[in-house]
Amino acid sequence: MAYNTIIQQGDFVSTGVDKIIALRSDVDWVKVYNLTNIAASDQWDGVTWWWQREMAQDDAVVEFHAAASQVTSMSTCAVGFNGLVLRGISLIDSSDKTPGAAVAVTAGTNAVMPIYSTANTGRMIAGSIVRIQNTAHDNIDGLDFSVDTVTVNTSFRLANALATAPGVVAGAAGTYRLIAPNVTVYNMMHPKKRVISNITAAAAGVVTTLVDHAYVTGQKVRMHVPAGCGMTELDGQLVTVTRLTASTFSINVDTTGYTAFAFPLPAAVPFTPAQVVPVGEDPSYGLLDDAQKNTAFIGIILGTSGTAGIAAGSPGGTTSDVIKWVAGKSFATDIA
Amino acid sequence: MVLNEAAKRLGVSLRQTEDQLTRDMLAATASFINCTGGVNGDNPTEITRSDVDTVVRTLLSADAYTIMDNIEGDDKFGTAPVRDAYFGLCSTDLTGELDAVAGFIQKNQYPSPMNALRSEWGAIGNLRFLVSSVGSKSANASNLGVDVYNVFCVGMEAYACIEQDQYSAKFIYRPPIYDGPLALNASVGYKFAEVPRILNDEWIINLRTTLS
Numbered sequence: 415m416a417y418n419t420i421i422q423q424g425d426f427v428s429t430g431v432d433k434i435i436a437l438r439s440d441v442d443w444v445k446v447y448n449l450t451n452i453a454a455s456d457q458w459d460g461v462t463w464w465w466q467r468e469m470a471q472d473d474a475v476v477e478f479h480a481a482a483s484q485v486t487s488m489s490t491c492a493v494g495f496n497g498l499v500l501r502g503i504s505l506i507d508s509s510d511k512t513p514g515a516a517v518a519v520t521a522g523t524n525a526v527m528p529i530y531s532t533a534n535t536g537r538m539i540a541g542s543i544v545r546i547q548n549t550a551h552d553n554i555d556g557l558d559f560s561v562d563t564v565t566v567n568t569s570f571r572l573a574n575a576l577a578t579a580p581g582v583v584a585g586a587a588g589t590y591r592l593i594a595p596n597v598t599v600y601n602m603m604h605p606k607k608r609v610i611s612n613i614t615a616a617a618a619g620v621v622t623t624l625v626d627h628a629y630v631t632g633q634k635v636r637m638h639v640p641a642g643c644g645m646t647e648l649d650g651q652l653v654t655v656t657r658l659t660a661s662t663f664s665i666n667v668d669t670t671g672y673t674a675f676a677f678p679l680p681a682a683v684p685f686t687p688a689q690v691v692p693v694g695e696d697p698s699y700g701l702l703d704d705a706q707k708n709t710a711f712i713g714i715i716l717g718t719s720g721t722a723g724i725a726a727g728s729p730g731g732t733t734s735d736v737i738k739w740v741a742g743k744s745f746a747t748d749i750a
Numbered sequence: 751m752v753l754n755e756a757a758k759r760l761g762v763s764l765r766q767t768e769d770q771l772t773r774d775m776l777a778a779t780a781s782f783i784n785c786t787g788g789v790n791g792d793n794p795t796e797i798t799r800s801d802v803d804t805v806v807r808t809l810l811s812a813d814a815y816t817i818m819d820n821i822e823g824d825d826k827f828g829t830a831p832v833r834d835a836y837f838g839l840c841s842t843d844l845t846g847e848l849d850a851v852a853g854f855i856q857k858n859q860y861p862s863p864m865n866a867l868r869s870e871w872g873a874i875g876n877l878r879f880l881v882s883s884v885g886s887k888s889a890n891a892s893n894l895g896v897d898v899y900n901v902f903c904v905g906m907e908a909y910a911c912i913e914q915d916q917y918s919a920k921f922i923y924r925p926p927i928y929d930g931p932l933a934l935n936a937s938v939g940y941k942f943a944e945v946p947r948i949l950n951d952e953w954i955i956n957l958r959t960t961l962s
Binding site: 511512516545547555636638683686691693 | 771774778779781782794795890894898951
């Protein structure tokens with residue numbers, strides 16, 4: 415395994431979720447050190463990981479404490495140890511918008527924040543963007559939304575409340591696709607348009623978006639509210655954003671006298687959902703550097719898991735682990 | 751000879767990259783209308799005349815200028831006059847769908863086909879469709895999980911590519927003597943610095959559609 419040009423290095427404190435690292439150029443190899451695990455000497459803790467070209471995605475060579483000492487052994491993440499298959503290191507190109515494979519969901523609840531049951535949550539984490547399809551929740555099918563609660567291999571929940579529940583009491587078996595691990599990867603261009611899940615009637619109406627919006631205070635956006643969504647008084651209005659949360663912002667419009675907003679029910683399908691479209695300058699950027707800002711990047715994902723044993727052996731680590739990494743290019747690769 | 755061929759291919763690559771970046775910006779940012787007039791049971795549905803009329807009406811209501819002038823009717827068999835029109839920019843996958851829309855006029859049915867652009871497929875109402883093999887497509891994005899095609903319906907000056915750093919594109923050739931001490935290899939390539947930008951958000955609509 416040739417060390418040649420190191421293109422980038424860094425460190426971070428694990429938050430217990432997949433660590434996404436943007437790199438300045440393409441990469442041929444990555445090495446990761448978990449300093450916390452190295453010092454602790456706990457059995458089954460991973461200490462170093464190595465990935466290079468031609469290794470599978472989400473895999474790596476892992477060196478781990480085989481006993482409660484500094485004695486180490488080696489394996490791969492795909493094979494794992496202690497009976498657990500581990501997460502590894504993956505390449506990421508955020509401009510690649512190919513959705514994940516369709517995964518079965520067995521049911522969906524009729525709530526403003528529906529919970530979908532699945533035996534396979536895959537690499538989904540809180541903050542991931544998913545798309546459900548072919549369920550009885552026709553009105554949500556095909557739309558992207560953020561998830562906030564992921565119970566590993568059991569269920570996930572739509573994070574940003576709809577104005578009205580999907581309206582189907584019976585199960586909503588179908589499929590889901592993982593679209594992006596988080597909103598940073600999801601946004602190739604910043605800021606993007608968003609589908610609206612709710613608008614309150616208030617002196618300064620509060621807008622909730624299906625996918626976290628990433629807008630900032632002072633931003634100008636145009637509201638698109640078709641007839642099937644109520645509150646058509648807002649349709650076409652150019653408004654100013656005051657950011658409240660990752661998924662909500664208020665607007666400089668008194669909506670108290672307006673028709674109540676409603677998320678269309680399944681019977682309304684096919685329909686066009688309400689949208690918010692950024693049109694003005696984002697104060698966080700300079701002139702002519704707004705809606706067209708290409709934020710796509712290439713980099714790596716250091717995987718981890720909500721299951722403690724897997725996280726301890728994976729490069730993304732467990733919460734509070736201090737992790738260092740180095741990534742590089744080889745002058746030449748001789749691959750069979 | 752090799753250099754000429756490389757220059758030709760790089761030129762195509764440059765402009766195609768430019769188009770793809772513009773395409774991706776429009777897909778990310780422009781407001782959309784789902785086709786709802788079709789019968790394929792999906793959301794969006796396949797494209798229909800009512801969907802085209804909705805888009806045209808919306809652009810007209812926003813005072814968007816049409817891009818192309820009328821093509822006046824002529825005394826020729828099988829032809830029909832063409833209205834002044836906005837452009838619909840879309841994938842070549844949609845050509846069969848467009849053929850099936852009520853009121854579709856093939857470009858060879860224009861009174862003067864020479865007025866049609868090379869990439870043009872035809873016209874429906876006040877929309878003339880330009881097709882490209884790299885037209886915008888959102889994979890697995892419909893209710894039923896099939897690909898959704900983005901048809902960017904644009905009025906005049908709805909968007910632009912803005913040059914940055916005093917240049918738009920540069921073709922670069924470095925002969926071998928500048929490329930290494932042994933003068934073994936030449937370098938040829940391009941770079942460009944420009945930004946696609948929506949100029950008026952009301953003059954562009956992404957009409958989303960699926961195949962029938």
